[in-house]
Amino acid sequence: MSLETTINQDIKQAMLAKNEAKLRGLRAIKSALLLAKTEKGASEDITEEVEIKVLQKLVKQRKESADIYQAQNRPDLYQVEKEEMDVIEAYLPKQMSRDEVEAFLKDLISRVGAISVKDMGKVMGAANKELAGKADGKTISEVVKQLLA
Structure with a gap:
């Protein structure tokens, strides 16, 4: 439906x-x-x-x-x-917690091969595709910055 x-x-x-x-x-x-x-x-x-x-x-x-x-x-x-x-x-899919987002992004960063903040664009593109609707873009961005810094 x-x-x-x-x-x-x-x-x-x-x-x-x-x-x-x-x-x-x-x-x-x-x-x-x-x-x-x-x-x-x-x-x-x-x-x-x-x-x-x-x-x-x-x-x-x-x-x-x-x-x-x-x-x-x-x-x-x-x-x-x-x-x-x-x-x-209530009509949105269940949102991921910050810890779940962080765990997912650690795995994604290793898959993409990102090393520094310069690779943030590659990571963000892949993350936004895979986490669409499951996590807020602002949260994703903050976690990616923190992990790549």
Whole structure:
């Protein structure tokens, strides 16, 4: 079953349950998927990889907004962003912990043959391909820098 079908069914359930927080998050996902579908050059069906990127982008936006609201002492708006972020994260694949990412990257660095920070591009390219949707790009970058330094 596609993500879009799952989202549509979950929207119906959230409406029946009158769960406003879940409904906001699901509608955001549906809207973003529709935009991705209608983008110039996009095909009728979007791949799972594109769906994951869309979800990660939504989570990142909510996280940044929540951080701003927290810094400005706006707990009401922070709570709204946090609720939506939690709903969206539920549809992402399980994220790897920093330790799991580090162990994977040590193996990848030895496979690629990277020696110094100059080889970071090779490692990042391979890591982003293999860890797509499973780990945050910022975390991957930080760990690669630390391991190559």
